[in-house]
Amino acid sequence: MESVEKIVSLLEEKFGAQRESLAKWDACVVIAKENLHAAVKFLKNDAPAKMEMLLDAAGIDYLTYPNHEGPRFAVSYAFKSMSTVGARVRLKVLVSEADLKVPTLTDLYASANWLEREVFDQFGILFEGHPDLRRILNHCEFVGHPLRKDYPAQKRQWLSTSDYLVPELEKRLESKGYKVIERSEEINPVDEEFLEGSRK
Amino acid sequence: MNNEAEKPNFITSSLDFIVNWGRTNSLWPFPYGTACCAIEFMSTEVGRYDLSRIGSEYVRFTPRQSDVLLVSGTITYKQAPILQRMYEQMAEPKWVIAMGACASSGGFYDCYCTVPGIDHIIPVDVYIGGCPSRPEAFFDAMFDLQKKIKDESYMKMRTERVKEQWELIKAKTAEAKANAAAMAKSKIADIKDFAVEKEQKLIKKAQFWKE
Numbered sequence A: 001m002e003s004v005e006k007i008v009s010l011l012e013e014k015f016g017a018q019r020e021s022l023a024k025w026d027a028c029v030v031i032a033k034e035n036l037h038a039a040v041k042f043l044k045n046d047a048p049a050k051m052e053m054l055l056d057a058a059g060i061d062y063l064t065y066p067n068h069e070g071p072r073f074a075v076s077y078a079f080k081s082m083s084t085v086g087a088r089v090r091l092k093v094l095v096s097e098a099d100l101k102v103p104t105l106t107d108l109y110a111s112a113n114w115l116e117r118e119v120f121d122q123f124g125i126l127f128e129g130h131p132d133l134r135r136i137l138n139h140c141e142f143v144g145h146p147l148r149k150d151y152p153a154q155k156r157q158w159l160s161t162s163d164y165l166v167p168e169l170e171k172r173l174e175s176k177g178y179k180v181i182e183r184s185e186e187i188n189p190v191d192e193e194f195l196e197g198s199r200k
Numbered sequence B: 001m002n003n004e005a006e007k008p009n010f011i012t013s014s015l016d017f018i019v020n021w022g023r024t025n026s027l028w029p030f031p032y033g034t035a036c037c038a039i040e041f042m043s044t045e046v047g048r049y050d051l052s053r054i055g056s057e058y059v060r061f062t063p064r065q066s067d068v069l070l071v072s073g074t075i076t077y078k079q080a081p082i083l084q085r086m087y088e089q090m091a092e093p094k095w096v097i098a099m100g101a102c103a104s105s106g107g108f109y110d111c112y113c114t115v116p117g118i119d120h121i122i123p124v125d126v127y128i129g130g131c132p133s134r135p136e137a138f139f140d141a142m143f144d145l146q147k148k149i150k151d152e153s154y155m156k157m158r159t160e161r162v163k164e165q166w167e168l169i170k171a172k173t174a175e176a177k178a179n180a181a182a183m184a185k186s187k188i189a190d191i192k193d194f195a196v197e198k199e200q201k202l203i204k205k206a207q208f209w210k211e
Helices: A002-015 A033-045 A112-123 A166-175 B002-006 B015-024 B036-045 B080-089 B100-105 B135-151 B154-210
Strands: A028-031 A053-061 A073-080 A088-095 A101-103 A126-128 B029-033 B068-072 B095-099 B126-128
Touching (some): A002 A028, A002 A033, A002 A088, A028 A033, A033 A073, A033 A088, A033 A101, A053 A112, A088 A101, A112 A126, B029 B080, B036 B068, B036 B100, B036 B135, B068 B080, B095 B100, B095 B135
Parallel strands (some): A028 A088, A101 A126, B029 B068, B068 B095, B095 B126
Antiparallel strands (some): A053 A073
């Protein structure tokens, strides 16, 4: 598409981005961490085809990837334009293992909140400035990040009691103007009582 | 009135038979549906297959009113404590059916998040294969469960329960007796000590006056 090609060339000019040669089917652009936020802002507001929608944020672990050089992790953002039909762009940020921080996009896209939480949960990439960076898919007692290539595939982690989400709920209610009259308390479970058969 | 009294209006039977007959023909399921097996269960329950033909008339959505916990679907580690709690909340007598490959063995999910079979958490009576299992398979499982219930003996379970209680009472009385004996012993020892002290004091007094 013309507008997408234009966007790619503009990104290359303005933000020092590079087009990914391996991506055959879509426009994928590799961009530096520092320029990510500004580039996304440009994509959303000023680009020839405005990208109003953040479709997905996906983590990538290149640990066992053949012929790969460079940082171990990457985060890939997929954008879609609602005003220009069919225009899509992918932005990729390379993240090294030593410095796992990436600027957040939650101030630009509301959908980035949960997407970034998922990437944090599965890959352990930290999003700077995220309002609520917690695990979203795995349980609260989970140790490690399961989609990393060095996570043992047969490893199992039991949960002793279900996640206690009431404080979060109360916080959200209070932020919407409700008043919490009685605060609930978590009943701490006794160690001997639950999941005795599952401990191995 | 007269008429009724003339005809015999009672039957004789064993209590076990009557209780089991009642239980087998009113198995109310509690559907714990987390995946596509639950859809199969819906079609089992409604018109075409009609589970109420064998007495499972009501699907109860509260563990307090149901007899059979029907786990149909994948159970993840995040969900395991919830399922266990559901099972614990059900009133006796209770049975569990693991419907489909996922509930029975984890199915093809061999990964960090799926429980490899719900028998790691709760006891299971009947397993059903299939992915998802067909309504016919579900009926077969229900018949198996009915057979199993018919073999159970209410009276035996009751005697066992009474025995347990009797042993508990025995143990408690023995404990109380031992406690009382220990108390008495300590009291007797106290009194003895007291007497010895008094004697010694008297002896001292007598010696003092002699001097």
